[in-house]
Amino acid sequence: MDYAQSKTIDTAKLDALVGRVVSDLSAGYGGVMVSLGHRLGLYKAMAGKGPLTSREVAGRTGCAERYVREWLGSQVAGGYVTYHAISGTYELTPEQALVLADEDSPVFIPNAWSVPASMWADEEKAVQAFRTGAGIPWGDHDGRLYCGVAAFYRNAYKASLVPEWLPALDGVTEKLGNGAKVADVGCGHGHSTVLMAGAFPASTFHGFDNHEKSVIEARTVAIEAGVEDRTTFATARADDYPGGGYDLICFFDCLHDMGNPQAAAEHAARSLAPGGTVMLVEPFANDRVEDNISPVGRLYYAASTTICCAHAISDGGHTVLGAQAGEARLADIFRKAGFTHFRRALQTPFNLILEARL
Ligand SMILES: C[S@@+](CC[C@H](N)C(=O)[O-])C[C@H]1O[C@@H](n2cnc3c(N)ncnc32)[C@H](O)[C@@H]1O
CATH class of the missing domain: 1.10.10.10 (Winged helix-like DNA-binding domain superfamily/Winged helix DNA-binding domain)
Structure with missing residues (x-):
């Protein structure tokens, strides 16, 4: 034609x-x-x-x-x-x-270009993944991905995590001020862990990630910020990290990357102290494709295709949420894990901040 x-x-x-x-x-x-x-x-x-x-x-x-x-x-x-x-x-x-x-501005953008740069560098892996259905582990990507993601989110966390997001959760800042035990699951380079540790010196913070290089980098980030006395970082999966009695368990931009988010939510349910809270920070998304037609939706669906879904498939592929999962699907996972309370505490153009309690 x-x-x-x-x-x-x-x-x-x-x-x-x-x-x-x-x-x-x-x-x-x-x-x-x-x-x-x-x-x-x-x-x-x-x-x-x-x-x-x-x-x-x-x-x-x-x-x-x-x-x-x-x-x-x-x-x-x-x-x-x-x-x-x-x-x-x-x-x-x-x-x-x-x-x-x-670089300290919440709208500083240059580092964000490292993510598409890594996606171009890894295009051949994506072509093979589409053809075979195989996954691509988080750790197999071009190195610019890790710095790009860490730097992109760090400024948003710096501007909002302590002053806005934590106070939006019921009673959490009071607990942190008095001395609480916190797990930061899928902590990556640990910027969220370190920010919280800097603001709440009476609490202890434990970062877990199954990507060993990120865990090593997180320790360096903590030392540079002078919070190594109240932070630990360990290589562990979201469904088997050690310890228990956590007053707060955080997932920053990682639940949807996991091959079995259901198992991660169930492990969180087992690991929470009585009255504890899960803070789930996920990419902003509405529940339906037709409601995610925006520059932010486009960016997240693209990154999700070759990074988030690809990792989740490599990580077992039990439930491949993708970065545009939306609140309804996330709530369903936590309800099935035994959580009776789930609510949207806040939203920003880039993130949903969700709260779950048993
Ligand atoms: C997009 S990064 C986010 C990192 C960090 N939380 C942040 O906000 O900058 C997703 C992280 O989840 C980790 N991850 C993925 N699947 C995991 C699993 N099953 N258990 C533990 N960590 C996992 C990855 O290694 C990666 O560091």
Whole structure:
């Protein structure tokens, strides 16, 4: 069929779609530029400095001016840097600096590009996985995945976990203030564990993850933050970590990655102290595909395809939730594990913060 000649083609719809995919393609090229700007310190060299020439930006970063000038052009075209045509200078506005230069800002984005970079690097593994149905373990991905995920979530956790998310759970901050025992299951690089440990010195925090390299990194993160006296990290699965009597068991962005989330919820039920709480932080999602049509839904479904589902399949594949599981499916898992109380404590554009109690 000659699609171009077809009377069934709505040219307005076609133009809109082509505009959309070209814009997406442009963003993909832009991601490489964002990563370069971050790694070479170009954004940081411009932050708070007002209008600068390309020569000045190059001089501040020790980079070659011709490359910097072309990179600046790409940033101006994308709206990431502001150009002053009369003076031929480039400026990073305060808003642009928050997104591109300030690593402590909750909206700092450059590290997030490490995740799609790892997905491209691992594309061949994904092709094989689609063809064979086999899984891809979390630990088998390109190294940029771990730093990208950790850095992406760290700033959201830093801005919200202690001041907003924990207080949204019934009575949890009081317990933590008085001295509680906490498990952080699937802790990854331990940024959530360390943040909580920093805020609640009377409590003890135990991070568990079955990816050994992440556990080693989490110990370093804890030492650097000066909280090693109240944190431990161990390589363990979500359905067999040791200890019990936990007042709080946390799952940060990991339950849906597990091959048997049901077993993880059942182990949490066995490991909680009387009156204890499970804090479940999951990617934001509505319950139905048709209600997840958004940039955030698109991003999560994509990462879920080659990372989350692929890991869950490699981890036994009992229940492969995917990163867009939604509250109803998550609640069902906890109800089946014996939890009688399950509620949405908070939501953000990126996360659902859910509370479960026995
Ligand atoms: C997307 S990462 C999130 C890491 C961390 N919680 C965070 O928020 O940055 C998912 C983590 O779950 C861990 N994980 C997956 N399946 C697991 C299992 N069955 N038991 C323990 N950890 C698991 C992975 O190794 C990985 O570190």
